[in-house]
Each structure stands twice: as structure tokens, then as C-alpha cells.
Amino acid sequence: MNSSEIVIAAQNLTKKFNDFVAVDHIDFEVYRGECVGFLGPNGAGKTTTVRMIYCFLPLTEGSLSVAGMDASTQSRDIKKIVGVAPQEDNLDPDFNVIKNLQVYARYFDMPKTEATRRAMDLLRFFQLEEKQTKSIEQLSTGMKRRLIMARALINEPQILLLDEPTTGLDPQGRHIVWDEIRTLKKKGVTIILTTHYMEEAAALCDRVIVIDNGKIIETGSPQNLVKKHAGEEVLEMTFDETTLKMLKEELPDAHFEVYNNQIRIFTNQTHGSFERIARKFPGMPMSIRVANLEDVFLKLTGRKLRE
């Protein structure tokens, strides 16, 4: 799955907007065929990083190479092999569905017959074939997201950048997009996605990069990060002083977190220790579940609201 060929390499990558440092001297690499997720709270610098990769924003400092090309001086060549699905809807409302793809293909100098063939293939792939003559405003949010992804693929990109591809979608729409991302991954497309949904990152990404306040605070595969930061299992129950004290005596090695009248206990001991607790405190409402990436994310970035 992962080859060792580096497709994107950032060194000391920095972006400042006046005095505000949006991306603060970060280093990262993305390998060919990988699906890498950028995770972080709002304003962490995810979108800014993605925008630098497709040369939408110039770098303030550092270097960024995409498919061996320098983002500061070879933006045109980079943009030829990158597909971008931005966060906001920037479909062309002056054209219908298929014309959106045809006009976009023309920006890449694709001949008309090829553009139409490719547009039809993509509409089929994204289940939008019946909507081809509809205007953009007649599409639902989910259809618009899928059309934006179809448009991002019109130039058969080697690298696909998806900025929050499923925000605002219903579960059905989200799963369609996930299936499509998996199919593209199988075809060998290198994918970078940003997301707020941890189950999305866990389901799709080979590796995640957690970013906060413009800095990378952790990176690794979702499974390894869960193991490292949240352990195997989590026990959740209502907070009170005596229970907490007793639990701490029972589980001296576990990690405790108290927040919002809830006790959360994270443990590395596989299976058994929480069941023992459950037997010891019969009738006490508690839930035991498998640790997940959201636990990791909240542990690393805190629970404070960012906006």
C-alpha cells in the first residue's frame, strides 16, 4: 500500500496573515498512495496547509515540494496533477451540472470529446448521472459535495486534496463519499483530507496528522495513536468524589479524566479490568467502550471551544 516515494514534503512550512501565524514551522511528508488526514480544531491551520499545497496561498517561510516540484515557483505544473475539493461550494452557478465539469476540464486544456466522456464517467461514479442537466441550485448539499469531488477528479489527478469532504452530509451521503474515497485509494491516488469527524479519519486514513494552533502535535496511524494516547478501553460514569477515590484505588495504573460531571478512565490492560469494576459496583450506571480517535483528539487538543 505505502511505497517509500515521497510525494509531498514540507519543511519549516509557515504561513502568516499579517501578525497571525496560521501555520507555524511545520514539517511533514506524504508518501505515494497514502491517505493522510489533517485533524485539528477550527482555526488550527488545516485548510491553510491544504491551500499552500495547491498553491492557492503563497508560503511565508519554509519550503514545500509537491511531486518533486517547488510550490513557490512551479505552481502551474503542480496544479496540473492535483485535484482540489474545497470546503466551500464554488461550483459555477452559471452552468448546469455537466457543463460545470466540461468547463472545468477546459481549464486543463482537455479536448471537448474527452472532457464529455470523462464528465459522464465521473457523474456515473458519483451517482449524479440523472442530474446532468440540472442547475446547481437544484442540487442537495450531498449532491453538490459529490459534484465538487467529481470536478476535482476531472484532470485525473495524482494527488487529491479534500477539505472537509463530508461536512453537512447525512449518513447516507457520507458513506457514499467514503466508498468513493476508498475506491480512489485503491486506484493509487494519494489523498489528503481534512476533517472534524474522527470516525471518518479512522475509517479512511492510513495516517493522521494532528495540528493545533498552527503546529503539528502528533502524527501516526489511527490505531497506534489510539493505543498510545487512549489505551484499549474507556469506562465512563457519573462523577462523585467517593466513587472517584474508590476507582483510583482499584485501578492505580489507569488514566483518569474528569470533565462535565463525568469520569472517564482509560486503560491499557486489555479486557477484564473494567468488567471487574462493573461487578464490584453493581447497579451503578456505567458504560464500557473501545477507545477511539476522538478520545485521542480531545486529549491532545483539549475540550475548550475554539470559536
Added chain:
Amino acid sequence: MTTENREPASSFFPKLTYRVWRVWQRDFDVFTKTIFVNFLPALLEPILYLAAFGVGLGSLITGTIEGTSYIQFIGPGLISIAVMYGAFFECTYASFVRMYFQKTFDAIIATPINLDEVIAGELLWGATRATINGTIVLAIVAAFGLVSSPLALLIPALAFLGGLLFASIGMCFTALASNIDFFNFPSFLYITPMFLLSGTFFQLTIMPEAIQTTAFILLPLTHLVGLTRALTLGKMDPLIGLSPEVLTALSIVWMLAAALTFFFLSIFLMRRKLVK
């Protein structure tokens, strides 16, 4: 895949390739989609003006202006106004909507087309739109029998130059606009006075010389109207005591220089606005 030359560091002068054409094609495709809506006002407006000002108001004017009837005098004015409005509104309100509300520019610059080319494409489209509108009005003015020189065949070329000038001036305002209401300022404080005071509906020579000079130096429409009238009627109107030959040459040079200056300036200002 061929690798294009590395881009030089950002300079005042834009980096333009044939891709400007792709942006022009996009705007042209939208135009042809709504061709009926686009053509009808362009056809009706000059007919209304010719009826109201030419036939109506003109009947009250007994004399001639430098030997031409009043309705004949305003014909070139109407052509020039169509050129000015066509280009200016295309590259202010319409470009602003594409840039700000539709995010069309953002979508295009994620492709191999760069921002300089997007703006240049918009400007060339604005000039094209002005040429189309100006030519429609020319046809109507001709249908009213108000064209007396074969030089009028050159008017579309002049309309393109004038269109590029007004498109570029408009785009400078778009680069300065923080919201769409901002365009009320240039529309009412620049375009409307120009509409009235550039030799469109009366000859500037009846105004004090200071106003003639101001119009000559600051109002692009003065030059466009003067040259259009020369092509329609075969002779240049006098202004600030200059000979027709000198006046013609000065107006052409003025328009060329201004069109080039504002073309590059508007791209520079848009780049400064949009590249953060």
C-alpha cells in the same frame, strides 16, 4: 508531461499565457446561454434614446451642431455610452459577483490558470461585451440613417479599445471594493457625470475652456465619443482650440496609453487584493 518555465518572482507585470482565453470562453459561454436577455436591452435602449432625445428633444432644436442635426449628433454618443456601460458594469458588478459571491475565481485558480490570467480574461471579456453592445447600437444608429461615413466600419475595433479601457478602470474599482454597494460611488460620481459631460448630448465647446480641458484630460468617454463621431460622420469635433488632426492623434494615444496603464494596474491591484 512538459514542464513549463519556472515562474519569476512576483512583479508589477502580469504572467499571461493563452490560458486567458479559457476564462474568456467561460464568460462567453454564459453570455450565449442567456443571449436573449443580453441582447434585448442593448437593442431597446438606443431606440428609446433616439426617439426621446433625437426625435422628441431634437425637434425643439432648430439649428445644427457643426453642420449636423441633433439626432445625428447624439448617435455616436449613444454608441460610446453602450461601450462604456457594457465594459464598466461587466467588470464591476458582474466580476464582483463572480469573485466574491460565486467564488468562480477561486475555482479557476485551482487549475493551471493563474490569477493574472483570470483577471485578464475578465477584462478581455468586458471589452468583448462592450464591442457587442456598441456594434448593436451602431447598427440601430445606421438603421435610422444617421451614419454618413464608411469609416464607421472601424467602430467595432474602437469599441474594443474603449471597452478594454472601461473594463480596466472598472476592475480597479473592483479591486478596491469591500462590498458590492461600494460601486454606487464610481457609478454616480464618475460614470454618470461622464455620461453627461463628455460631448455625448451637447458639444463641449459651449462649455468654459477649463471644463473642456478637464474633460479631455480626465474623462475617457470624451475621447471615445470624439473618435466615434469622427468615424460616424467623417469629421472630428473641435475641442480646446486643437486642430482635428492633432485632436484625433491625441485621443488615440490617450486611449491606448490609458487602456494599457489601467489594464496592468487593475491586474496588479487584484493580485494585491486576492493573494494573501
